[in-house]
Amino acid sequence: MRIFPAVDILGGRCVQLVQGKRESATAYGDPLSCAHRWLNAGADALHVVNLDGAFGESAKNAELIRALVKxxxxxxxLGGGIRxxxxxxxxLETGVTRIILSTLAIQQPESIRTLAQEFGSERVMAGVDARGGLVAIHGxxxxxxxxxxxxxxxxxxxxGFLLYTNVDVEGLQKGIAAGPVxxxxxxxxxxxxxxxxxxxRADVATLREAGAYGAVLGSALYSGKINLSEALEESG
Structure with missing residues (x-):
């Protein structure tokens, strides 16, 4: 199972939010430095979100993200504000492995087919953000x-991929809800x-046993509640 440390970008800084609320942001410095921190600790994949894009400013952070990819x-x-x-x-032309379509996938489902046909299914990930079993959109x-x-x-x-985010537990650092997964x-x-x-570590083990392709580590990783090396070890 793959481990994806999160590099969420807001206003040019690496941040973590609680429950997706902009006002809850805790900043952790330069996104590229954060990315290298996790790569140097053993990660070989990243989950990058352009939060400014998710909040309606899709062009913001573009140069920074291109630099990070290169x-x-x-x-x-990569997700956030792909409308x-x-x-x-x-x-996709910047070289990201795959893009995450969330609100766009709900509002214009055919966009998935169009992009998959042009770039390949393996480069298109649909976001399934769920609250109480219902897909949540528009932030x-x-x-x-x-x-x-x-x-x-x-x-x-x-x-070619799905990103499942359980909004009910996102950012709370209280563990996953295994049943919906x-x-x-x-x-x-x-x-x-x-x-x-x-x-x-137990959450990572549960996801591995459930057959997940990967797990995104966000708030708990940045706060130190979960250790990256232990997560990588548990992921198999």
């Missing part, structure tokens, strides 16, 4: 139907990366 040369999944097929194509402020149903639709449209993985055939609540 400088690190590792597996990178059109053109946006997605531009990001997690609205819901738009059953998360399992949407996950199946994304797979049928050609997404197992249910999702049991209903699709494509790889699933899990974010939200991964706070200890």
């Amino acid at each position: 400088d690190t040369g590792v597996e990178i999944e 059109s097929v053109e946006d997605g194509g531009r990001w 997690w402020q609205e819901t738009a139907g059953d998360y399992i149903g949407w996950a199946k639709t994304f797979e049928q449209l050609g997404a 197992r249910q999702l993985i049991g209903n699709v055939r494509i790889p699933v990366v899990v974010a939200g609540g991964v706070s200890g």
Whole structure:
């Protein structure tokens, strides 16, 4: 199972949010320095989110993210503010391994097919952000139907990966909710990366045993609650 340390970027700084709320941001310095911190500690993949893009400023941090992609040369999944097929194509052309389509995937599902046909399914990841079993969009402020149903639709449209984020536990550092993860993985055939609540070695073990392709480490990693080397060891 892959481990993806999060490098979330807001206003040019690496930050972590609680429950996706901008006002909750805790800053951890330069994004490139944070990326190298985790790579030097053994990680070989990164989960990068352009939070300014998620909050409506999609062009912000573009140069910084391009530099990060070029400088690190590792597996990178990138999300945040990708609001059109053109946006997605531009990001893929920077060399990121795959892009994450969330609100766009719900509002324009055919965007998945279009990008998958042009760039390959393996480079298109659909975001399944769920609150109480319902997909959450627009910064997690609205819901738009059953998360399992949407996950199946994304797979049928050609997404090569799914990113499942349990909004109910995201950023709280209190552990994962294993049931919804197992249910999702049991209903699709494509790889699933899990974010939200991964706070200890036991969470990593549970996700590995559930068959997850990867786990995103965010708030708990930056606060020191979870140790990267232990997570990597547990991931197998």
